[in-house]
Amino acid sequence: MASSEEDGTNGASEASDEKEATGKRRRLGFLATAWLTFYNIAMTAGWLVLAIAMVRFYMEKGTHRGLYKSIQKTLKFFQTFALLEVVHCLIGIVPTSVLVTGVQVSSRIFMIQNEESVVLFLVSWTVTEITRYSFYTFSLLDHLPHFIKWARYNFFIILYPVGVAGELLTIYAALPYVKKSGMFSVRLPNKYNVSFDYYYFLLITMASYIPLFPQLYFHMLRQRRKVLHGEVIVEKDD
């Protein structure tokens, strides 16, 4: 799912919320903490810049037409940087699974533009990411304003479905263009005896939202109940 609503990543685990209660310190070296703090602040700033650019565009032009083109470079820059989040998991300074993060990050790399639906997911991504990265930043610095925590665990209720709708519509709208141009695709014969059809890949991606989105959404709902309302959830055994 492109809106990376994975909890407790990028240096701020849920332990940091309970930390105030238990006084337990999460063991992260100074260098790792410094880097993650810098990273999260930078990403917050980046998505803020994007959000401001979007608002300004709309105020000047009065329409969302051409919006994607104008912010494309900045968007791609910050989205590519998010690849680092996979590295963070790999080297262990963030406790999330590499696979989950990899899926989330890569699901965003291949988005193609189409004006209307793009606005949908752009808006939800920017708001979500600003909230999420500020949340991690403040948690890392041990100074989490209650508002940020509230935002992080409530905004998603609306933003997540909106973002997913935007993403799905965008992929759907791009399909004819993908099929005609054969972009990102590799055909036989070739000396590596492999082929890749981006068109079918996108179809499978769209289908995968059906099982994945509810799981991620309900996971966030459960996290929300645990963090905001202190509910004790009995996890299913594996």
Add this chain to the structure above:
Amino acid sequence: MKHYEVEILDAKTREKLCFLDKVEPQATIAEIKNLFTKTHPQWYPARQSLRLDPKGKSLKDEDVLQKLPVGTTATLFFRDLGAQISWVTVFLTEYAGPLFIYLLFYFRVPFIYGHKYDFTSSRHTVVHLACICHSSHYVKRLLETLFVHRFSHGTMPLRNIFKNCTYYWGFAAWMAYYINHPLYTPPTYGAQQVKLALTIFVICQLGNFSIHMALRDLRPAGSKTRKIPYPTKNPFTWLFLLVSCPNYTYEVGSWIGFAIMTQCVPVALFSLVGFTQMTIWAKGKHRSYLKEFRDYPPLRMPIIPFLL
């Protein structure tokens, strides 16, 4: 002789599930599990985990009641492991699939490639070689499952069979599709490359088999003992000097050989994924060896000599 009383509580709810009185002191956990099944037939022994502490480790089937740190009234905690399936069943199913599926592609059964290719045969020698290698690899695995391997555990969770079969069957189909495709491109360096790769494949398969036999001989039939494996007269087993799990080393080698032979990216990816999984297993095994045996040879690495 004093008899024990055993009460079994649910590890999560602490509900009293069963009370056994007049239990022999030398009764094993396996026997207690059998008694528990009588009162709760849906929980056959393989899916029972009994432990002294609700959050502790499972007791072993061979553990004797008398030797456990319990009083004459023992409290055991029960956790349901979920539906179980035997290792042998899982292995046979997950290996039979690739054997069969690959052949569907090799014989170009209808509806895979264009209709004009139905039941045609490739003109490339390497494609026929690949079929022989792939098929004999899985036949070897099936025979080893039936006659060679001695499993520590009888069962695994049922959901594993779906996960494992998806992995093996999926990759087999993906590889087979390209290797047996009418537009397949033989290796860049021709017969030289194929010969070299085939040699690697055969040597590693023999190596892998030798290790499986050596491991089997370490453990008498029906037992679950663990011993440090050592090199034998068979030169293939000399890899034990350098790694804890040479069977995995040889298996990775085989698939690298197959990838070079077919020059096919999906095969390389399959090798990579397999290597990753086997490395995780090898590291775990290596750690257990180190924990269990004080005199474990220090030169050995888990899977790759000197490196990993």
